[in-house]
Amino acid sequence: MNRPVLVVGGGPAGLSAANALAMAGQRVVLVDKADRLGGAPILSGYAKLVPSGEWAKDAIGGMVRRVESNKLIDVRKNATVKTFTGSPGDFRAALSDGKTVEASAAVLCTGFTHFDSVNKPEWGFGTYPDVVTTTQVEQMLSSGKGVRCPSDGRVPERVAILLCVGSRDRQIGREWCSKICCTVSSNLAMEIRETLPKCNVYIYYMDIRTFGLYEDTYYWKSQEEFKVKYIKARIAEVTSDGKRLIVKGEDTLVKRPITIPFDMVVHAIGMDPNVDNMTLSAVFDVKLEKHGHIAKASTYSNMSATSHPGVFVAGAATGPETIDDSIAQGQSAAMAALTASQGAMKEAAE
């Protein structure tokens, strides 16, 4: 019987890859280091997702349930891969729980790590309790408790969302754009305005990157229907006057310094390469690209390929990625792994 395909990581890409393989009748072993599946949207408690508008716990939670109830998928939580040896069609993975898995191919869906805002200290995170991250605001919304200032629990009257925190910033070694923060922030601003209609929300930006159909459904809608204000600015620092937070910077459209008080400042944090990527690179013998993401093939005919034959990659493991593209890429990598797996079988039979 054909060996299973090893899928590493149970976020949107991994769930999608595992499900697609099982749909094609292929056995899967899905390994996740966490104690539950779902990846960032579940573990970080995201609220309503872009672009479906579904709650993360329903949308991604549904994918988790589908995978966990599939008899062809063997889920191993709290486990990592320690060694990975062999060749296409005949790999062997030693897991951290002492077990060994035989696999015909592997799909790495190991995702990203949220940027840690303490690495951008001049913008106040870690110093002022009312400077929070988009992830924290997602949690406030998904928990049902609503958006409140952490310092004293009050309803904020003025909220600033700062884009590109940990993105497009050579000073701190993050040259990439995190792709989806603009749209997520527009969405979050609308959710704040919807739940707190008296709260004014400002978004500080360099460029607004609500690409494709997100342009009018998020960017324009947030301005026209939800009265979210956008300020093109270079931010110098976030301080406090003892009562409110003060965002200082330069409005790059009017070329004037601006200093505006806010009750809450939200860092739209970027997507870093997964902190485990150096280890994953060593264990699976796959190359990383210059920023530390898992390098994928640059040819259209085999887009999920890594530098290691038989090992494929999908989703944010390869760079900042949206959830829907991660899901599509998971299915795409599943097809590639299936083909490789069948090809190896065929060769072995000949």
Added chain:
Amino acid sequence: MNRPVLVVGGGPAGLSAANALAMAGQRVVLVDKADRLGGAPILSGYAKLVPSGEWAKDAIGGMVRRVESNKLIDVRKNATVKTFTGSPGDFRAALSDGKTVEASAAVLCTGFTHFDSVNKPEWGFGTYPDVVTTTQVEQMLSSGKGVRCPSDGRVPERVAILLCVGSRDRQIGREWCSKICCTVSSNLAMEIRETLPKCNVYIYYMDIRTFGLYEDTYYWKSQEEFKVKYIKARIAEVTSDGKRLIVKGEDTLVKRPITIPFDMVVHAIGMDPNVDNMTLSAVFDVKLEKHGHIAKASTYSNMSATSHPGVFVAGAATGPETIDDSIAQGQSAAMAALTASQGAMKEAAE
């Protein structure tokens, strides 16, 4: 025997879907209205593609050859679908060539139509021969003839690329962003600078949307290595002084009117919904979203679904899309069609 899956459209998404289905052992009928496969990259003669850097004729041409040599894929060129009836597992498509195809499911990969710049007359296309489109510049590069002014064949010393022509423009009914023009234009600017090192290239933009890893590999690289200049501007009109083209507008960063002469002006044209979408909507009984793209399901568990069970969609048919995402989506839709097809078979057997 299982009925084939009908794939409509042989561009990147359709080629990818057909190949994925065949890889899974599923027969496919691939219908394309053109006399050859490849979609926009081949029919419009694109040059080097983003992000792989491969020539379109190699990368997409390779996908075409793989599909055309696959015995499980029955390619019908110069054909359209006139009627489509039946139910999942048991569809019947009447083609324009008089033939009938039985199908278990359908995947629409019908792509987009390039924006026609004559709909933006104040920007000079159709009036001045040296106002061209990104597609025309791609053709100049891919033909090997190089970038030359159409009026007299001279090598341009100064080229302006105007972004968002037919995108983000409510005046002409195009509210969407075309997603990839920013990155394609950065890439094109570098190709012009590479082939004509003495030619200065300026890019006029609203926002630069080189998302994800395109930020430093295209936007920064084009500025730092290739000295491409970026001007944030609102463009009023493109005229001529009888010798050169004159781009008039307002530099929105310095709030000053700017009037700059160029030898060639390039419209970075957007992606319109396919002009056939009204017909496709009627034939396949699928809903369109408000801009006229084929509406796809908004749930993560079934992203390729249309409003018609058993009919799936992938790529730029659903909105502006990149080639690599179109390819991943083609595979994703293939998985969905395969599942639907197998499910219908199973039901029929019960």
